[in-house]
Amino acid sequence: MRSIGIGVIGAGVMGAEHARIIAREVSGAHLAAVADADPARAEAAAHGGRAMTDPEALIADPSVEAVLIASPDATHQRLVLAAIAAGKPVLCEKPLAVTTQDCLEIVVAETRAGRRLVQTGFMRRFDPTYRELKATLEGGTLGGVRILHCQHRNAAAPTWFTGEMAITNSLVHEIDVCRWLLSTEYRTVTVTPFLSSDPKTSDPSLFLFETDDGSLVSIELFMNAAYGYHVHAEAVCERGTVGMAHPAPVRIRREGSQSGGYPENWIPRFRDAYRIQNQAWVDGIHNGVPAVDGASAWDGLVATCLAEQIIEAKATRQRTTLKLPHNPSVEAFS
């Protein structure tokens, strides 16, 4: 099989991990180049590929046939548009862009290009546990879903978090994966932030969604849960429940008690998901068909657009009806 040259933009925690996965764990592709503003970081992540500092030069480079973007959120839109203009497939870390308008411009540019070039990096869709949950729900033995309970806990919010990134950068995972799990859209949201004497601290928060198919989605988002990284989901259905088991692969029983560890962050927890996602993206490029279950540019827009409305709902604490714009790509790609 021909090997596709991949260029990775951003060599921070996530970019370095994506570069490692492409260089070491994905077949049918090789790491052609890594770009980062910090040349030493680019070099360290390049695994023998080219290290560059200019992301636009990486996109234009003939050795780069497809682009993986893992640079800061605010740079995503410009770089995705540049990849579309160059006719190169692009896998962009979430969020696709930081405003609905910016996402819409991507959806329009891709629609004009006439082919699916963009995948949004909602990797939980490729996580074996979430996939088993979805297969069980779709198998029908448990009946319809009444409530989908989710927990999303970080040991500590990343140091680079600012403003409402808990919603635009973290909660967007649940926004995406729950609508994918249930194959439905959200109708309303009500947000209850933790009330503390310091009005700037609203962690943890509870989000309650009503969906078009009549189920409820509850999400606890706790950015500073202290004990470790912990993501959990359980569906309460008409004839039973299905939920994730403990995330640690082993349990220790000792001196009258049992224990199991929690990872420090999302990379160990979702290691398989990132690898499977990146392989599916590369396979899709070879086949000329987007990865089945990969999040599209429209899915990226939905997450950002709902995040914007959820931020407003959090301020008002009112049950808020959620709205989406017209999808200009629906006719082109259906």
Ligand code: ISE
């Ligand atoms: C981080 O940016 C991620 O993408 C993780 O998957 C997420 O769980 C975490 O909360 C975010 O901060």
